Amino acid sequence: MKEDVAYHVMAPEQKKYGDPIIEISHLVKSFGDNHVLRDYSLTIRKGENVVVLGKSGCGKSVLIKCIVGLIPYDKGSLKVFGNEISEIQQQELDELRAKIGFVFQSSALYDSMTVRENLEFALRRHGKGKSRTEVNALVEETLDNVGLLHAVEVMPAELSGGMRKRIGLARSLILKPEIMLYDEPTTGLDPITAKEISNLMLKMQLKYNTSSIIISHDMHCAQLTANRLSVMIDGINYAEGTFDELRKMNDPKVHAFFEIL
Amino acid sequence: MAEEKKSILPKGLRDFYIEAGETTQFAGRFFREILFPPYEFREVIRQSYEIGYKSLPLVGITAFIIGLVLTLQSRPTLVSFGAEAWLPAMVGVSIIREIGPVITALICAGKIGSSIGAELGSMKVTEQIDAMEVSGTNPFKYIVVSRIVSTTLMIPVLVVIGDAISLYGAFLAVKVKGAVSFTLFFHQVFEALNFGDALPSVIKSFFFGFAIGLIGCYKGYHSKKGTEGVGRSANSAVVVSSLLIFIIDLMAVQITEFFGLI
Amino acid sequence: MNKETNHRIRLGIFVTTGIIFLIIALYFIGNNRNMFGSTFKLYSTFQNVNGLQPGNNVRYSGIDVGTVEKIEIINDTSVHVQMVVEEKLKEHIRRNSIASIGTDGLMGNKLVNIDPGTLDAPLIKENDEIPSMRSVNTEEMLRTLELTNQNIAIVSADLKDITRSVQKSHGTLYKVLMDTTLAEGMESTLNNIQSVSKDLSNITGELSSLVNSVKSGKGTVGMLLKDTVLPSNLQVTINNVKLSSQRIADLSVSMTDMIQKINGSKGTVNSLLYDSALVNNLKQSMQNIQAGTDNFNQNMEALKNSFLFRSYFRNLEKEKEKAAKKQK
Numbered sequence: 001m002k003e004d005v006a007y008h009v010m011a012p013e014q015k016k017y018g019d020p021i022i023e024i025s026h027l028v029k030s031f032g033d034n035h036v037l038r039d040y041s042l043t044i045r046k047g048e049n050v051v052v053l054g055k056s057g058c059g060k061s062v063l064i065k066c067i068v069g070l071i072p073y074d075k076g077s078l079k080v081f082g083n084e085i086s087e088i089q090q091q092e093l094d095e096l097r098a099k100i101g102f103v104f105q106s107s108a109l110y111d112s113m114t115v116r117e118n119l120e121f122a123l124r125r126h127g128k129g130k131s132r133t134e135v136n137a138l139v140e141e142t143l144d145n146v147g148l149l150h151a152v153e154v155m156p157a158e159l160s161g162g163m164r165k166r167i168g169l170a171r172s173l174i175l176k177p178e179i180m181l182y183d184e185p186t187t188g189l190d191p192i193t194a195k196e197i198s199n200l201m202l203k204m205q206l207k208y209n210t211s212s213i214i215i216s217h218d219m220h221c222a223q224l225t226a227n228r229l230s231v232m233i234d235g236i237n238y239a240e241g242t243f244d245e246l247r248k249m250n251d252p253k254v255h256a257f258f259e260i261l
Numbered sequence: 262m263a264e265e266k267k268s269i270l271p272k273g274l275r276d277f278y279i280e281a282g283e284t285t286q287f288a289g290r291f292f293r294e295i296l297f298p299p300y301e302f303r304e305v306i307r308q309s310y311e312i313g314y315k316s317l318p319l320v321g322i323t324a325f326i327i328g329l330v331l332t333l334q335s336r337p338t339l340v341s342f343g344a345e346a347w348l349p350a351m352v353g354v355s356i357i358r359e360i361g362p363v364i365t366a367l368i369c370a371g372k373i374g375s376s377i378g379a380e381l382g383s384m385k386v387t388e389q390i391d392a393m394e395v396s397g398t399n400p401f402k403y404i405v406v407s408r409i410v411s412t413t414l415m416i417p418v419l420v421v422i423g424d425a426i427s428l429y430g431a432f433l434a435v436k437v438k439g440a441v442s443f444t445l446f447f448h449q450v451f452e453a454l455n456f457g458d459a460l461p462s463v464i465k466s467f468f469f470g471f472a473i474g475l476i477g478c479y480k481g482y483h484s485k486k487g488t489e490g491v492g493r494s495a496n497s498a499v500v501v502s503s504l505l506i507f508i509i510d511l512m513a514v515q516i517t518e519f520f521g522l523i
Numbered sequence: 524m525n526k527e528t529n530h531r532i533r534l535g536i537f538v539t540t541g542i543i544f545l546i547i548a549l550y551f552i553g554n555n556r557n558m559f560g561s562t563f564k565l566y567s568t569f570q571n572v573n574g575l576q577p578g579n580n581v582r583y584s585g586i587d588v589g590t591v592e593k594i595e596i597i598n599d600t601s602v603h604v605q606m607v608v609e610e611k612l613k614e615h616i617r618r619n620s621i622a623s624i625g626t627d628g629l630m631g632n633k634l635v636n637i638d639p640g641t642l643d644a645p646l647i648k649e650n651d652e653i654p655s656m657r658s659v660n661t662e663e664m665l666r667t668l669e670l671t672n673q674n675i676a677i678v679s680a681d682l683k684d685i686t687r688s689v690q691k692s693h694g695t696l697y698k699v700l701m702d703t704t705l706a707e708g709m710e711s712t713l714n715n716i717q718s719v720s721k722d723l724s725n726i727t728g729e730l731s732s733l734v735n736s737v738k739s740g741k742g743t744v745g746m747l748l749k750d751t752v753l754p755s756n757l758q759v760t761i762n763n764v765k766l767s768s769q770r771i772a773d774l775s776v777s778m779t780d781m782i783q784k785i786n787g788s789k790g791t792v793n794s795l796l797y798d799s800a801l802v803n804n805l806k807q808s809m810q811n812i813q814a815g816t817d818n819f820n821q822n823m824e825a826l827k828n829s830f831l832f833r834s835y836f837r838n839l840e841k842e843k844e845k846a847a848k849k850q851k
Contacts, residue, residue, distance in 0.1 A: 068395050094397045108392035111383070125397035171396075310530040314537045357548075418541030425544045451551040455578060459548055 017227075018046030021081055021179060021211055022067060028075035029062055036062050037073070038235035044179075044211055049202075051214045051222040053257050054232035060215040061105065063232070064181040067213070068100055069093050080179070094125065101172030101210070105183040107164040109156035109171070116152045119143070119171050138174060145207065146170040146200060162193040166200065173204060180205070180212040186221045198224040219257060231257065287405075287479045294399070294406050304407040312373050312408070313415030317422065323368050324423035327360060328352070328430030336438060346449075349441070352431045353450030354458060361424035362462050363510055366469035369416055370502040374477040377408055378498030381481020382491035390482070405482060409474035416470030417463055457517065465513040469506050476502040561610040562589065566652040567622040567635070568601045575624055575633040581606045582625075583637045588612050591635060606635060616653065619644040623656040713775045716812070723768040723819070767819045774812055 022044040029037040036059035044050050054060045065071040066078055069085050078085045080096055088096070109118050119139045123130060130138070143149045146166040156164060165185060172180065185201060186194035198221045205212055205225075216222055222229060223243055231239040231246065231254050239246060239254045247258050270278070332352045339345050381404060384390050393400040432446045480498040484490045565581075572594060581589040589608035597603050608616070617640030625636045637653070647653065 065391070070391050070394060097395055097397050100395070102392070102395040104388040104392055106387045108388040110389055110392075111387075112380075121393070121398065122396035306531060306534060307527070309538075310534045314530075314533050317537060418538055421541045421545045421548075422537075424548075447551070451548070451554075454548075454552050456549070456552055459552055463545065 017048045017211075020045050022213070023077070023079040024063075024067075025078075026076040027063070027066065027073055027078055029059070029066060029071065029073045036235055037066075037076075039076070040232070040235060041237055042230050042240070044213060046178075046211050047209065049205060049212045049214065049225050049227045051216055051226035051229045052232055053217060053219075053222060053229055054215075055217065058232055059235055060232055061183050064102070064183060064213055064215055067181060068097055068102055098125075098175050099178045101175070101177035101180045103165070103168050103172050103180070103182045103185055105187060107156075107161075107168035109159075109164055109167055111156055113156075114152075115143070115148070115154050115156065115159075115167055118156065118167065119174050122171065122175055142170045142174045143167075145173070145204065162189055162197065165189065165193075165197050169197075169200065169204065173208060176208055178210060180208075180210045182212060182214040182216070184215055184217075186216065186218045191220070194218060194221060195224070197221075201225055217257075283483065284475065284479050287482070288475055290401065291406060291409055291475065294402050295410070299399075299402070301403050301407045304403055305410050308407050308411035309415050312369075312411045313418055316369055316372055316415075316419055319372060320365050320368055320419045320423045321426050323364060324361065324427040325430040327364055328356060328427035328432075329434045331355060331360065332431040332434035333438075336434075345439070348435055349431070349446045349449035350453030352435075353428060354453050356427045356431065357424055357454060358458050358462050359510075361427055362420045362466045362469060363506065365420045365423040366416060366466065366473065366506045367503055369412070369419065369470075370473050370506060371499055373412060374473045374498040374502040375495040377412075377474065377477030378480045378484075379491055379495035381405075381408075381478055382484035382494035385482060385484045386486055386488070386491055401482075405478040408478055409471060412474030412477075413467055413470040416473065417466040420466040420469075421463065457521075461513060461517040465509060468509045468513070472505040472509060473502045476505060562607045563610055563613060563649045564592070565589075565606045565608050565616070565647065566650065567604050567606070567655045568597065568652065569604060569622075569624060569655045570600055570602070571624075572602045572604060573624045573633060575604065575635065579632055580627070580634040581608055581637065582634055583608075583612055583615060583620075584639055585636075588637075604635065613646060613648070615639065616647045617641065617644040618647055618651070618653065620647070620653050621656045622653050713779055716771055717775050723771075763818060763822050767815045767822070770815045771812065771819075774808055774815070777808065 020043045022042075024040060024042045027037050027040040028035075040063065042050070042052075052060050052063065062071055066073045067080060067085070072086060081099070083092065083096060085093070085096075109115075110121060113121065116139055119142060120135060123135055123138070140149060140152065143152055146169055148163060148166050148170065151159065151163065151167070156167070159167065169185075180201075182201065186197055189197060201212070201214070202225055204210070212225075214221070214225055226243055229239075229241060229243055229246055230237050233253055239249065239251065241249075246254055249255065332348065335351060335355075336345070336348060339348050339351065381390075384404065390400045390404065393403060428447070428450060432441075432443065435441050435446060477498045480494040480501070484494040575591060575594060577591050577593055579591045580587050581591060589606055589612070591604060592607045593605040595603045595605075604622075606622075616637060619640035621638045621640070623636050623638070625634055626632070627634055638656075
């Protein structure tokens with residue numbers, strides 16, 4: 001299986017982007033007998049949007065949770081801005097996390113807080129020293145970016161799924177992160193809303209100049225947002241390349257993802 | 262997620278030991294986390310309001326009824342002994358020593374324990390806890406420590422206020438049946454009480470509060486995925502913390518007896 | 524923010540109320556234990572404190588004025604009790620005020636009662652010792668009562684045994700007490716004795732006349748009896764006989780008296796007790812009777828053996844036989 005790793009490496013594409021900021025090599029993670037990540041390797045360069053494709057439950061979410069240190073990995077190396085995640089202290093990890101925006105599958109808005117408080121929450125730790133007006137301005141600016149400025153005092157329970165996604169996106173953008181990690185951003189949304197969200201992600205990527213990893217099995221979203229795709233099958237980086245390159249591949253496992261289009 | 266091994270213990274017992282061990286570990290983590298900054302004072306106050314102040318109506322009504330009913334029920338027995346004059350003393354001692362703290366704690370285990378279990382369970386399921394961690398806030402400190410501190414501090418306050426309301430209920434019950442002045446009633450109650458009655462009951466309330474918070478948080482924090490897991494967390498939080506309240510109560514009796522306070 | 528401030532105010536009120544209630548409760552409890560306010564110490568030594576404990580009340584003329592602070596054993600007969608009493612009581616308690624251990628109600632807590640002393644005694648000062656009085660407590664009372672009860676139980680058990688053994692043994696006492704026929708039999712016996720003694724007196728009468736005739740020296744018998752030894756012996760014998768019969772007569776009188784009493788009484792405890800004395804009397808009487816009849820027998824034997832009366836007695840027997848034959 002090992003020879004299958006990095007099936008296609010797009011050497012010319014890489015030059016368009018900056019230095020690698022996330023380097024994943026031979027990552028292994030298992031929960032008991034369930035070997036989720038077997039030997040996964042991927043490198044993300046600055047300014048790059050990488051979509052990780054894979055079936056549900058194949059360990060895509062585990063991968064990005066490893067990146068922010070939510071789940072410790074068993075073996076291999078995972079470097080973010082050159083820092084090995086498993087070796088750094090909590091303090092440094094927190095500083096690193098401030099540079100990473102994480103959009104959760106379920107939006108993960110804090111139910112007990114208003115939209116404003118949700119957005120301010122991240123500033124508690126990382127935005128110290130900001131005055132009340134600065135915070136308010138930042139919150140409003142970010143909400144305006146996702147088009148939900150009117151919902152600032154609303155409780156999350158009153159929001160629709162699409163709005164929750166937007167708020168979740170706004171919340172992870174408020175610290176102006178360098179890396180965005182999206183966990184299934186379009187899952188559970190109707191196609192139109194899903195497209196809106198994909199466009200919004202792209203827009204934000206341009207506005208904030210972020211690099212992203214987008215976990216998805218939504219091909220429309222992938223088509224729209226990805227500079228590069230990685231197909232995760234059985235816990236390894238089965239295939240890698242641009243959308244069109246992968247589409248043209250003859251491998252039936254890869255082809256299966258494109259059949260629905 | 263340890264490797265599944267064949268165990269000589271039956272599954273139920275094994276699960277019990279695992280849970281007991283994990284709860285102890287959880288409590289240990291609480292004490293480690295509470296020692297070091299940052300301290301989430303604002304969250305403690307917010308939770309105290311939710312846990313303490315908002316439980317007051319329920320605790321108050323329950324306490325009032327218990328005081329009233331206990332007095333009315335004890336009365337015939339004492340009357341048949343010709344010891345009706347002892348009614349305030351007897352009711353006072355029972356309320357302060359035992360019924361006040363235990364009833365309040367059980368009510369709170371039902372109300373607060375379940376809400377903490379469900380809230381944390383759904384936070385876990387909807388990745389809010391992960392989101393907090395990613396945003397640089399220690400979720401254990403922010404969610405767990407603040408809640409356990411709040412329950413530990415608020416249950417005793419609820420117990421004291423509940424006791425006072427309960428005694429007032431008892432006073433009304435005595436007054437309905439016979440002429441007794443407010444002063445006489447409370448004089449007789451306090452005549453019968455000593456520090457050995459009042460202080461252990463307040464001290465054990467802190468432990469009741471700690472147990473309610475700890476179990477609620479543990480059950481919620483370790484909730485299984487899915488909505489069913491949330492329900493189960495809330496349910497088992499109530500069951501386990503109620504049971505723990507009685508166990509603590511039993512231990513408290515033995516300890517106070519050991520120190521000769523009975 | 525406004526909402527949050529509002530919440531904080533409510534929480535503040537809530538917590539403050541709780542703390543105030545707690546402080547009030549502790550203050551009142553403490554007040555009852557004289558922890559606040561000025562007090563002074565007072566001592567007294569008791570022989571027995573009857574379960575007094577630190578924290579029990581001290582009362583002066585029935586008013587709660589303080590608490591017991593400490594109880595120490597000094598030696599095997601004295602217990603030192605330290606009391607904390609309100610300052611104002613310095614104007615009332617005197618050197619000869621007496622402390623005693625009492626109980627609040629029948630089953631209540633122990634307490635120390637201080638009775639006012641007499642006005643001529645000086646007032647007490649801090650750390651003074653006042654005399655104590657041993658008071659009867661319910662416990663002791665109950666204990667004595669119990670002892671009494673036990674004694675009564677033992678006595679009644681004994682009584683039961685006695686009556687049962689009396690019933691079972693069917694001894695003389697039982698018969699005496701229960702058998703009216705026996706009593707009748709006894710009466711008849713006594714009647715017999717009476718008749719015998721009548722006979723005896725007749726015999727003695729005859730004897731004395733005989734002796735008189737002998738004395739006066741009628742016939743050969745008188746001659747033979749002129750010897751002085753024999754008459755005096757005879758006189759003694761006769762006197763003995765007289766005495767015996769006298770005694771028997773007395774006895775029979777007292778016996779009839781007793782038997783009437785036995786018949787009159789019907790077996791209550793009192794009469795039983797009385798009767799046991801009577802039985803003793805009876806027994807003694809019987810012995811006396813025995814002794815009397817023995818003496819009489821001896822005398823009679825002596826008379827029979829005396830050759831002088833042999834023929835007389837033979838005649839007597841013959842007459843008796845005749846009488847028996849006639850009766851048949």
